[in-house]
Amino acid sequence: MRLATWNVNSVRARLPRLLEWLEEAKPDIVCLQETKCPAALFPAAEVGELGYETAAHGDGRWNGVALLSAVGLEDVSLGFPGEPGYEGEPGEPALIDEPGLRRPEARAIGARCGGIRVWSLYAPNGRTPASAHYAYKLEWFAALRAALGDELTSEPALVACGDFNVAPTDADVWDPAVFIGSTHVTPPERQALADLRALGLQDVVPTPMKGPHPFTYWDYRAGMFAKDNGMRIDLVYATEAVAARVRAAYVDREARKGKGPSDHAPVVVDLS
């Protein structure tokens, strides 16, 4: 069984490339992030012609996650219990419907596919360590940890995939010096990943396919992909029951090439 996760940076802008990639890679389960479209506008019919069921969670212009599965798609969860919403900077106009309540963004969708509990996750970016977005990012991770911890009491086969917006180690960024003072590499963010792993989740590190680094993201600007100036921020965290079945894992960097790519490449995992 082939499992993949891919931040597509707009599923509608990427649709021709997504369909082409699905036909070539033939994944059974696909976790998508940054679909950037409401669930009602997700191109479910198009991917359906390739044999996939779809579950989508979207809130418009930003964010958006989805699951595609050719091996069943049941028990869909839009978001996770206790998932926080972005509260804004002090004094910033509220993004909420009711005082005291915060609206979660479309950053998580879960389902049971092929006997595995699968989550497609898109962690908040964080922007800068001093911003409210950063505090929100850490809060979101803490709530995710709690929700996954609850699920793991009854779900031995679980995988949490997606764009975590954190590079686990300095080896996961092209130049650690460039990132000093930036998000994605701070100790609290890396601790949030460690806390997830402490639940019993293992980091399934992919093979880079070219070069020494299994990067999954390269900025569009300044020829970063050509220079392999990337980051590994798209992760597959699997329980032992799933990790023990891993036969191969790789970054499909071919999908980052050519005309109109996402700025992220898919991570593909083959399970026995």
Next chain:
DNA sequence: ATGCCTTATTTCATAAGA
């Protein structure tokens, strides 16, 4: 210094990404 590029939208300009 800050864009470098790409996206969707309250579009010929902006916010966001990481």
